Amino acid sequence: MRIVVGVKWVPNTQAVRIDPETGTLIRKGVPSIVNPHDLPAVEAALRLRERVGGEVIVVSMAPPPAVKGLELVLGMGADRAVLVTDRVFAGADTWATSYVLSRAIQKISAEIGRVDLVLFGHETIDSSTSHVQAQVASWLDWPYVYYVSSIEPLGDNAVRVERELEEYEEEYVVELPAVVSIAIKAMKPRPVSLQSKLRAKLERRIITWTNADLKLDPRCVGLKGSPTVVAKTVDMPEVPRKKEVYRPRDPKDAARWIIRKMVEDEKLREVMKGIVGDEL
Amino acid sequence: MMKMDCEKLCPEWPCEPPEEYKDVWVVVEAEEGKLSEASLQMLTPGRAIADKLKENLVGVLLGYGVSQLAEEVIKYGADRVIVVDDERLSTYYPRVYGSAVVELAKKYKPSVILVAGTRRGREFAPYVANSLKAGITADCTDFDVDETTRDVLLIRPPFAAILLAYIKTPFRRPQIGTARPNVFPVPKRDEGRRGEVVLERVEIGQESRMKLISRRKVEKARAGVEKASVIVSGGRGIGGPEGMEMLRRLAELLGGTVGASRKAVDAGWADHEMQVGQTGKSVKPILYLAVGISGSAQHMLGVREAQRIVAINIDPEASIFSQADYSVVGDYREVVPALIEELEKIRKGGVKALREILES
Numbered sequence: 302m303r304i305v306v307g308v309k310w311v312p313n314t315q316a317v318r319i320d321p322e323t324g325t326l327i328r329k330g331v332p333s334i335v336n337p338h339d340l341p342a343v344e345a346a347l348r349l350r351e352r353v354g355g356e357v358i359v360v361s362m363a364p365p366p367a368v369k370g371l372e373l374v375l376g377m378g379a380d381r382a383v384l385v386t387d388r389v390f391a392g393a394d395t396w397a398t399s400y401v402l403s404r405a406i407q408k409i410s411a412e413i414g415r416v417d418l419v420l421f422g423h424e425t426i427d428s429s430t431s432h433v434q435a436q437v438a439s440w441l442d443w444p445y446v447y448y449v450s451s452i453e454p455l456g457d458n459a460v461r462v463e464r465e466l467e468e469y470e471e472e473y474v475v476e477l478p479a480v481v482s483i484a485i486k487a488m489k490p491r492p493v494s495l496q497s498k499l500r501a502k503l504e505r506r507i508i509t510w511t512n513a514d515l516k517l518d519p520r521c522v523g524l525k526g527s528p529t530v531v532a533k534t535v536d537m538p539e540v541p542r543k544k545e546v547y548r549p550r551d552p553k554d555a556a557r558w559i560i561r562k563m564v565e566d567e568k569l570r571e572v573m574k575g576i577v578g579d580e581l
Numbered sequence: 582m583m584k585m586d587c588e589k590l591c592p593e594w595p596c597e598p599p600e601e602y603k604d605v606w607v608v609v610e611a612e613e614g615k616l617s618e619a620s621l622q623m624l625t626p627g628r629a630i631a632d633k634l635k636e637n638l639v640g641v642l643l644g645y646g647v648s649q650l651a652e653e654v655i656k657y658g659a660d661r662v663i664v665v666d667d668e669r670l671s672t673y674y675p676r677v678y679g680s681a682v683v684e685l686a687k688k689y690k691p692s693v694i695l696v697a698g699t700r701r702g703r704e705f706a707p708y709v710a711n712s713l714k715a716g717i718t719a720d721c722t723d724f725d726v727d728e729t730t731r732d733v734l735l736i737r738p739p740f741a742a743i744l745l746a747y748i749k750t751p752f753r754r755p756q757i758g759t760a761r762p763n764v765f766p767v768p769k770r771d772e773g774r775r776g777e778v779v780l781e782r783v784e785i786g787q788e789s790r791m792k793l794i795s796r797r798k799v800e801k802a803r804a805g806v807e808k809a810s811v812i813v814s815g816g817r818g819i820g821g822p823e824g825m826e827m828l829r830r831l832a833e834l835l836g837g838t839v840g841a842s843r844k845a846v847d848a849g850w851a852d853h854e855m856q857v858g859q860t861g862k863s864v865k866p867i868l869y870l871a872v873g874i875s876g877s878a879q880h881m882l883g884v885r886e887a888q889r890i891v892a893i894n895i896d897p898e899a900s901i902f903s904q905a906d907y908s909v910v911g912d913y914r915e916v917v918p919a920l921i922e923e924l925e926k927i928r929k930g931g932v933k934a935l936r937e938i939l940e941s
Contacts, residue, residue: 314879395707396716400593428739429860430719432707435675439711444676444791447704461794466700470797476790485853521591528594528716528753532727532734534744537878540885543906548897552919555909557938559891560923562907563868564939568888572811572868575836576924577932 302355302457302477304346304418305406307437308339308374310367311427335370339422340377340490342483345452346420347378347491353454355417356380358409362390362401371507376498377491380506383409387512392524399436401522404515406441417477418460423448423485431482438480445480446473450487590752594714599731602692602754605631608682609640609654609662610701611647619697619762621657626724626765627695628658630733633726636692637661643681645671648780655776658768663689663779673701674788679708684783686713691755693733698759710757716750717757720859722764722882732756742859742878763807763863763886805862806855811837812866812887814857816880817844818873818894818913825850827917828872834924840864842874858883872913876901893917 313334346357359374359382361367371382385405393401410416419441421434431447438445448464455461459476465484475481501507512522520526545562549555563569564581574581587596607627610617624638631638640654640662651662665681678701686694686709696706698720710717718735722745725734732749735758739746750756806812813832815825825839832839841851843858857864859879865886872893874880881904884890892905895912902908909916926934 394716396711396714399711424860426860428719430707430717431703432710432717432719435679435704435707436711438676439708444674444788445708446675446791448700465799468798470799472794472796474792474794479790518592520589521593526591528714528750529718529735529748530751532732532747532749534739534746537738537743537745537882540904542890542904544903544908545906546902546908546910548910549916552911552915553923555893555911555916556919556923557941559907559909559920560927560935560938562891564935566889566906569868572835573935575810576834576927577935580932581935 302349302353302417302454303358303414304349304355304420305358305360305409305416306339306342306346306374306379307402307419307421307433308343308359308361308370309336309425309427310334310361310363310370311336311425314426333366333370335373336422336425336427338424338426338485341486341488342420342422343374343377343379344488344490345483346418348488349418349452349454349460353457356414358383358413358416360385360402360405360409362386362393362398362405364391365509368507372498372502373493375501375506376493376495378494378497382507384507384509385515386509387522389512389519390523392527393522394527394529395430395432395436396528397522397524397526399433399440400526401515401517402433403437403440404517405510406437408510408515415478417457419443419478419480421480421482423482434480434482441478441480443478443480444475445482446475447482448484449481450484452481452483585752594753597754599692599752599754602690604637604639604689604691605634605693605695606639606641606686606691606755607659607695608697608702609642610697610699611642611644611650614646614650616650616653617697617699618767619699619702621767622762622765623695623697623760624654624658625768626721626760627693628768630693630724630726631660634692634731634733639663639691641682641685643667643670643678645669651778655778656770656772656774658771658774659776661777661779663781665781665783667783667785669785669787672793674791674793675701675705675708676791677785677788679705679712680785681783682709683712684785685781686755694755694757696757696759698761702759706757706759713755713757715753715755715757717759718748719759721758721760724758733758738859738882742882761863763865806838806840806857806864807862809838809840809864810866811835811868811870812840812857812864813837813870813872814840814842814874815845815851815872816842816874817848818875818896819845819850820873822850824873824913827921831870831917831921831924834921834928835868835870837866837868842877842880871901871905872917874901875899876904
């Protein structure tokens with residue numbers, strides 16, 4: 302089974318701080334990482350390969366520093382990685398991203414071998430849209446399914462998946478080729494082996510494709526190929542709050558201050574009425 | 582209206598003038614003979630956009646045995662409902678459901694399609710957008726209309742959640758957006774409202790390459806945070822799962838439920854279902870009691886609609902203090918047990934016990 306896993310190189314949003322003076326984002330010096338929600342998808346691919354054999358290929362559309370992230374994923378045990386990188390791909394929305402990724406997957410099928418399964422993580426920490434999975438499935442005209450918590454091979458031509466909706470647990474059989482989106486924390490990703498990481502580096506198992514290789518119309522990629530445009534950004538309007546801060550003498554004092562607010566504040570009074578009744 | 586220069590645009594996009602597209606669609610999901618509340622909520626921004634554009638609000642209702650629900654959609658504000666009542670839609674598959682929407686959209690050319698950001702909605706909406714070679718914006722928190730170009734502005738907070746991005750798709754129609762459940766209220770039901778119901782057929786094929794094997798309804802043991810009027814939420818400052826148990830007791834006494842920040846969920850102390858914030862749930866309780874939560878922009882985005890926020894935090898510099906109504910600087914390990922003790926007295930002794938506490 303040849304499995305492609307899409308991963309994204311994202312700014313570590315946990316490291317983004319807000320400038321207390323201006324209230325704006327401090328982006329400078331924010332390190333990028335492999336999107337953590339993609340790692341369960343890598344893990345799922347490696348487990349499938351262990352069961353049925355085959356190959357795991359990681360694909361990322363990203364600027365060249367993403368090589369570092371791809372090395373980590375190779376260190377987890379992926380067989381090779383494809384970095385799709387070109388200045389013309391910059392500024393892509395999810396539509397333009399899915400276009401490039403799906404063309405890269407088709408090129409893998411044509412040049413490396415038929416791709417049976419494409420796995421993605423549930424969402425990225427920097428935009429959390431969950432769009433690209435369905436968009437890629439649409440380009441490839443393959444069946445697809447989201448929120449998958451477990452995936453089992455059924456011979457060479459199908460997988461059995463379990464997934465969760467708000468109120469349902471469902472089980473599907475999906476014929477290959479297909480796109481499957483793995484739920485957050487569905488599987489614990491294995492650690493990176495430094496040895497595999499080094500070996501992958503020595504064996505040059507990262508392939509780089511630019512648009513000279515993909516030959517896509519520059520009007521369909523990057524910012525130009527994005528149907529959505531950011532017209533403007535504004536500060537998030539502040540919600541008016543009372544902002545009363547109390548430094549209590551002791552815990553009992555703290556508790557009684559909160560209870561007092563629950564009587565004095567007419568909104569919170571509703572909650573207190575729920576406890577003592579309407580006679581309040 | 583902007584002049585279209587098709588030479589400049591991606592040849593994958595159909596080059597059509599935006600003004601050929603009219604009406605605001607809301608795809609309405611139905612399950613077990615009932616309209617989904619999250620879909621009804623989308624009729625609220627749908628109505629507002631339609632009024633600004635002076636176009637119709639159209640509900641699109643897909644499923645099997647759903648025709649009798651069409652009038653309901655009108656009572657919640659639609660001018661027209663397009664119904665596809667088809668046995669092939671009795672089992673939801675994202676490609677089948679999505680293709681049905683695509684087929685209708687190609688026929689009717691709506692200028693806007695809104696989809697509730699339920700799990701299914703988030704699954705099929707990007708398929709619809711891609712098949713129509715149109716743009717899509719996820720998790721909108723508001724919408725507006727650019728009066729000169731008539732572009733819809735799809736407003737969403739990017740990851741840091743202190744900014745709002747206004748997104749438009751000037752060259753492509755329809756303009757497609759999703760919003761998470763509970764970001765918008767369900768519109769007021771108007772029993773007397775009349776509208777048009779259009780029965781449609783679609784050519785959609787079956788999903789031959791994917792099959793539903795089993796389906797089981799899971800009863801969620803806890804009341805969800807989405808509906809709770811009181812939420813006691815724990816963050817990283819809780820320090821461990823036993824802290825969440827303490828919060829559960831407090832929530833019970835207050836008649837509410839327990840929530841958590843992403844950090845508490847990532848640490849494994851709380852279930853993802855309980856997560857409040859940009860990547861979790863949007864909530865609108867009367868009282869949101871944030872315990873050991875620092876107050877990141879991403880978290881606070883999920884509690885914007887809370888009527889009152891009360892915070893307990895040991896760090897006097899915590900940013901939640903400038904975003905809450907009432908804050909106590911203190912160690913929750915002491916403050917919460919004290920609060921539990923007082924509330925237990927009040928539960929037992931009623932108004933009299935409460936008066937005693939207030940007067941002491």
